[in-house]
Amino acid sequence: MKVSLKWLSEYVDVAVPAKQLAHRLTMAGTEVGGIEERGNGWPGIIVAQIESIDPHPTACSLTLVGLGLSGERMTVVSGATNLNVGDRVPFAPVGAGLIDAQTGRPTVVEVAQIQGVTSRGVLCSEKELGLSEAHEGVLILPSEAEVGLSLNAVLGDTILDLEVTPNRPDCLGMLGVAREVAAIMEEPLHLPDLTYQEEGSDVRDDVQVEILAPDLCPRYSASVIHGITVGPSPSWVQRRLTAAGVRPINNVVDITNYVMLEYGQPLHAFDYDTIHGRRIAVRRATDGESLRTLDGTLRTLTPGMLVIADATRPVALAGIMGGSETEVTELTKSVLIESANFSSGSIRQSCRALRLRTEASFRFDKGLPPAITTLALRRATKLLVEICGGKASRGLQDVFPAPREAIEFRLTAVELRRVLGIDLTLAHIRDVLAGRLGFDCREDGSALMVRAPAHRSDIQIPADLVEEVARMVGYDQIPTTTLAGRLPDHPPQPMRVLIERLSDMLVGCGLQEVMTYSLIGRRLLGKMVVGKDAETPTGLRLANPMTPDQEILRTSLLPSFLECLNNNIREDEAGPRLFEIGRVYLPRQADLHEERQMLVIGMAGIRWQRQWSRATAQLDFYDLKGVVEELFDRMNLGETRFVQIMDQHPFHPGRTTAVYSKDVRLGVMGELHPVVARNFEVRFPVCLAEFDLEQLLSVIGGEFLQIVPPPRFPAMRRDLALVVPERVPVSELCEVIRYAGRPLLHRVELFDLFRGEDLAPEHKSCGIGLIFRSPDHTLTDAEVAQVEACIIQQLQRLTGARLRG
Structure with a gap:
């Protein structure tokens, strides 16, 4: 989110340097990733007024422009066609620095001979000033710009690049950032005037709105303005859009983008005369429906996608992009402005399925509060009436099937100390939440009952209130303390x-x-x-x-x-x-x-x-x-x-x-x-x-490796040479021996394997060593012989083995 300090100063007084403000915002949880000083690259460029425009004596595509410069006059050669006598324009005299429109590199203005006429300066376009890529004409400055003043004083600005976290969609608008600054600096907040003259017909006669998928669209608001004129936006609107990284298009589209940047609420403008049946329905798409969006792509829709439809067809992808058939053009005379609230999950799924991301969908999938839809709509309608002319219909179409009452949370000083480790009085907490952040607070004994303002959709649990207090106190002001308490048990893995x-x-x-x-x-x-x-x-x-x-x-x-x-x-x-x-x-x-x-x-x-x-x-x-x-x-x-x-x-x-x-x-x-x-x-x-x-x-039983003391009594070894059929595996022999030799048999090992002519066909000779040991006494030959005989007997019975002679 790019924040122009000049634009921000309309809502709150910023009396500290940009670096200090950035630090204060960052310490309050809204990180400033960068600061851009716009205007530092305009050394020597000043404001001039056009006093005359004469044809070039030898080149029909060029003109001689007479400039007034604080008591002196100068003539320069220009190829721009958008100039009029009385316009105030940026002028770069000889020695001034600007950007070469051809190479994009910094350059210094020099004296030039153009078709036999000496030109001692340049009238600057937006591209030469680094404001945008526009190079079709000279940048026209506001009429109130003082002649002879440096351009930096007129257009210079400081841009803060905010890295807004997903839980703070309110800071995706200038007003949200202004509220943060007002709370941090403890300055009053100046909100825009939303009143305008309603001269048209009743909006309920102009359009009917129906929400057929209330689970995906909690609220839909609309207004209609007739008799507008579509054209370029005023320079102040274009400058603010450009500062925020948005390209100006025309006054209607620019106003919807302007209000989106101001309130954080996306809007969309339809050509009212292209809406069939004067009806808007918010519904799920049907199988096989398609829509050609504003980028010219024909998109196939699926039943899970939410669309804005008129009486016969879809006209927009809800919260993502409008359709080309209802696009505002130079011929548009009436517009319908949409301001709605959509399910963040629905927007994300549709964007993923269509591989389409827009500024509007970026904001909707963060979870915008329904309360700001009508505020943004009134602001956009007011600007359309003032800038585009025409008449606004009386009232607003506002469909809000299931308004939700704000949740009330209980917060105590004890809970705040438990979480933050600092002591604050109830009065101090109330001053932070109510006085600086606009929360609704009432005392209930030793606790505060708190309701979040409508624009703060991120306040969901009492711990969020503790975070708000911590932000305003300043994370860097919270003392470091040693953790206390019992560590949780480590679960076995x-x-x-x-x-x-x-x-x-x-x-x-x-x-x-x-x-x-x-x-x-x-x-x-x-x-x-x-x-x-x-x-x-x-x-x-x-x-x-x-x-x-x-x-x-x-x-x-x-x-x-x-x-x-x-x-x-x-x-x-x-x-x-x-x-x-x-x-x-x-x-x-x-x-x-x-x-x-x-x-x-x-x-x-x-x-x-x-x-x-x-x-x-x-x-x-x-x-x-x-x-x-x-x-x-x-x-x-x-x-x-x-x-x-x-x-x-x-x-x-x-x-x-x-x-x-x-x-x-x-x-x-x-x-x-x-x-x-x-x-x-x-x-x-x-x-x-x-x-x-x-x-x-x-x-696995017990410990992996058991340590046992060395045996106290000696072992006795007996070797057996067994002839067995080839089909009998040695593992089977060993298993029979272990079973028959219990409990005195300590270990079995194969030490020889022979196949040869001395043996019967399909037979083999296995040399197997038997190690006997008792844990409590020295074995006798008789004991070992008895166990050995039992082993031989079991081998003969179960495997067909016999002793080799």
């Missing part, structure tokens, strides 16, 4: 603790953490496909993706993780050992996608860099399994089972296991399918593990 500890443990195992984007593209998903008939996995797609590679919420960490793994293989000869913890987004029928925390561990390539002292070897499944087992041991997970599975995409069939603990499936681990590996251009076998952290959290 077991998943966060699990993630942090997992990361630490995996880094301790020699892995590096990676982080990839939650959004992936179809290119990566296509690489996960095995076979021509397989379907590409899909997920929730973004409506407006930034790039094709980031358009779908991932349902697995694997696609982007594998790409990262491959990139690391290319960079380092030693195989990368990586892990990632992140969310995946799993689809659910008729519901939002489910977010789940997952862990992926991956490794590929050679086990270590080439060395002369040892042979190279590739990382394999058992390197990965060692990391997983170490992780589970540190998490105190207890016994885990590895069960071979055949159909887990995108893992290799027959080289993949599901991991269980307490009959809960934690995840899978194994080798990546070779087709997927080729798709990612990975030259080595890739070993992966993928775990669901929610399932993992459900089976």
Whole structure:
């Protein structure tokens, strides 16, 4: 919001320098982002009066303009066609600085020979003064501008660039800013006069207004002015619009923009004679309706959009932009002025759907108060009568189906001290709220009952009143105190603790953490496909993706993780050992996608860099399994089972296991399918593990790592050489041994695996070490032999294993 101090001074006396005012506004919560001194770039430019206009002796397109300059006369050559005798214009004599209209760069005026005539100065356009891009003619100054006075004294201004917060839509208008300044500086506020002569017919005979969507339009007001003349606006209106960054168009449109900047309430002017049936209906658009807006674009409307319609068609997008068929033109003789209040949510949705943002929609989507609609309408009608001529119809059409009574809040000095930490008397609080900010206050014992003024739609709860008092006292004046009171309890976050500890443990195992984007593209998903008939996995797609590679919420960490793994293989000869913890987004029928925390561990390539002292070897499944087992041991997970599975995409069939603990499936681990590996251009076998952290959290008991004292009694070891059918996995043998060897069996380990001609076909020999230990005594050979016999018996019965001879 650009605020002209010259314009602002009409409503409130500003007796302090601009920098001090900016500081006071900022300390009161309305930040001033910048200060522009307009006029500092006009050194030497003065006001001159045109006394004569004569034709150039040799150039028909030029004129000789005689200027009066405080007792002296000068003649300059000009090509402008908008000059008249008596006009007061900005004159840049030789040596004065201005902006070159051709290059846009600063320049200094020099003596010029133009078609044989010497010209010792320049009559300046708005572009040469840096006011706008207009260069069609010379800027005509107000008739009251004193001849010989510096242009800076006439047009110079200071512009404050306010960064208005979304909760203060009242400060999007000059009057709102003036109220802030008046409250801060404790100066009186001068409001515009809203009275005007009503000479036309009754407005109820001119137009009928009906609100068919009161939930989207709480209030709609309109006035009609007949017999106007459309033309350029007065210079003072144009200057103020230009200072605010708005381009002047014509007097009718300029007045609606002027009042919008003054009150913060957007308005729209219709050519009254183009309104069919003299009827205005505020309604939702119907399916298939369209409207050509003022920017010339034909827009297709949807039923959720709010439109302003006449008897037959939409004529405007409510709160956004008018239609071209009812646009005010030079031929317009009567106008209908609209001032309404619209639902901020409706405006935002329509703007987003149409990809259309305007100054009006910017204000409406902040939530304007309905009370200012008639005030802004009266102001606009008054200016139209005074500037454009014509006659205003009697009265206003004001449809307000459900007025809301202002909320009354209770505020005490105790509450204010609790929030701000300062002591203020009730009288002081009342002086701030009622005397300076215009709130309605009444005392109720030890409390104030407060109602906010109509223009303050941001006051919604009692804490907002405390904020108002703090703003007026000054945030920089509130003393700093130490916080007191009991800190709130920290809620337990077991998943966060699990993630942090997992990361630490995996880094301790020699892995590096990676982080990839939650959004992936179809290119990566296509690489996960095995076979021509397989379907590409899909997920929730973004409506407006930034790039094709980031358009779908991932349902697995694997696609982007594998790409990262491959990139690391290319960079380092030693195989990368990586892990990632992140969310995946799993689809659910008729519901939002489910977010789940997952862990992926991956490794590929050679086990270590080439060395002369040892042979190279590739990382394999058992390197990965060692990391997983170490992780589970540190998490105190207890016994885990590895069960071979055949159909887990995108893992290799027959080289993949599901991991269980307490009959809960934690995840899978194994080798990546070779087709997927080729798709990612990975030259080595890739070993992966993928775990669901929610399932993992459900089976963790107590502390992650338990510290126990070293055993007091020695262990006894027995080795078994078992011949078993090839189809029996070693994990099944170990599970049977653990169950049969309780409670004396301490550990089971596979130390040898043999296949050869000495064995029966489809059989293998497994060397398994059994370590026995008792926590309370030294074991005897008889005790161990008894348990060992039980183990052998169970192995023979359940797996068909026999001792190798």
